[in-house]
Amino acid sequence: MSAVLGEDLDARLRGAAMAWLDRRCTPDNPVVDREELLNFIFEGQRCPLIDNQLGIRKPRNLTAALSILTTYTSDGQRAPYEDALGDDGFLRYKYQGNPQHYTNKGLRAAYELRLPLIWFFGVRQGVYLPFYPVWIIADEPELSQVAVGVERGQLALAENASSLSPVERRYSQRVSKQRLHQPVFRQRVIHAYDESCAICHLRHTSLLDAAHIIPDSDDRGVPSVSNGLALCKIHHAAYDANIIGIHPSLTIEVRTDILQETDGPMLKHGIQEMDGTPLNLPRRRIDRPNKDAIEQRYAEFRAAG
Template sequence: MDWLDHRSTPENPVVQRQELLDFVFEGQRFPLIDNQLGIRKPSGWTAALSILTTYTSDGARAPYEDALGADGFLRYKYQGNPQHYTNKGLREAHALKVPLIWFFGVRPGVYLPFYPVWIIADEPHLSQVAVGLDQSQVTLAHDAASLSPLERRYSERISRQRLHQPLFRQRVIYAYDSSCAMCRLRHISLLDAAHIVPDRDERGIPAVSNGLALCKIHHAAYDENILGIRPDLTIQVRSDILQEVDGPMLQHGLQAMNNARIALPRRRVDRPNMEAIEERYERFRAAG
């Protein structure tokens, strides 16, 4: 985890599969993930060290549809037979209350690490464990059966903020080749994953097809309906903004975007959902 603190930066928060397999500790090769399995329990260890979720495209599976329980806690499925040594390692991690690392795939062979995480419940009847992303969820898990609706919503918000939002951001930015879809800025630390249908809307799912990689100024302008995207994927700047007179940011950063086309991901499955684009454009028109 100390190595990850130094390895994962705002500019490059992800890690490659091979460097996780080639990790060296005290002069010895010590993989941080299993080469074949989703759970890493090193030989001689009692508890598991890490869990891994492989990348799955939006087209293959609805994102996170089976990961979040009604109590707001994330779930992780057993590795096959409940008595498999890796699953026993998860149960031991729960019993010993030791932290793990969760590597979540953002594209094939590339992972976004979340740590420390804790196994907060074992659910053998469902072949899964519940995972806590911070100490507040660990505390809530002590009385999971009697959580109030407010506590469940709080737990769900933690799961979305700690995992879903960073994961959505990274997958969207990768899909757009680490550049703003409007101005092509390529500084990752200045890029956001903007929802087309807002995430506060129940249909605003964290799928790449509901996202756009935008720099922070264009993300804010999009959210504030200063500019919109027409169904032909052309940018439209609000008429009153086009008539304003101000400095170079207004002129080059906003007004110059009018009638420009947005850049699209190479993979068709990652491209914007057109129904979402049309719905959001109607909101832009109404706001104008």
């Protein structure tokens, strides 16, 4: 893109990239694949939004980095992505090798210039969930990393990061989880279940949730696919309310008093007729429901009944 020069090149490119993502990513299809990102066209010329080999994209004609990327790895091959969340509630992103590498300099430039970036987070091989705008809010060279803010409210907090109150830290942690961790968990779980409800097989992605088996409010509620179920919104609500439970044999159980009720077709066909049917499982064993989590959650369901 050597010919695409101008004093406002940086602003034009960032604006064009984010506007394209606004159009490209929809509730039914919020992810984008690697080839699309490598072949992004800006003002008539190919301008990749990610680096072909590195995690940080710093175009030659820009001073600062344009995007960062987290490669997809399955739950059995990686530490939980919460490890990137600091005690202050800000997410961290590691340098690309040598601190003086041009990509790391690009991250520091984005920090100094307060420029927005795009974070592409891998949810399966070659497929990414984009988060934007995000900002580099602190440089931590002694740890070979930068801190990343995913909401404008975190920019103000970063100015006094060393003296955040407990309330501010909790706010920052909640923002980071809601803006990045929860959407990543949702995409990974829904993909593992082939974009269908594990109970009724509904395939409208916009109507699917990633339900936790052990709630994320519980210390044992880890954000791994094996602690998740792809459920449509009605079955997610029924599962959380202990109207529906999942037996350790991975069959669906409807609470006895609900089976005895008489109501409309939703209750009859959507809930009562699910009793005794097998749970639809992911193809990969590593993604299937964790046995201990299912047993613990089933005990809570039985106690509620």
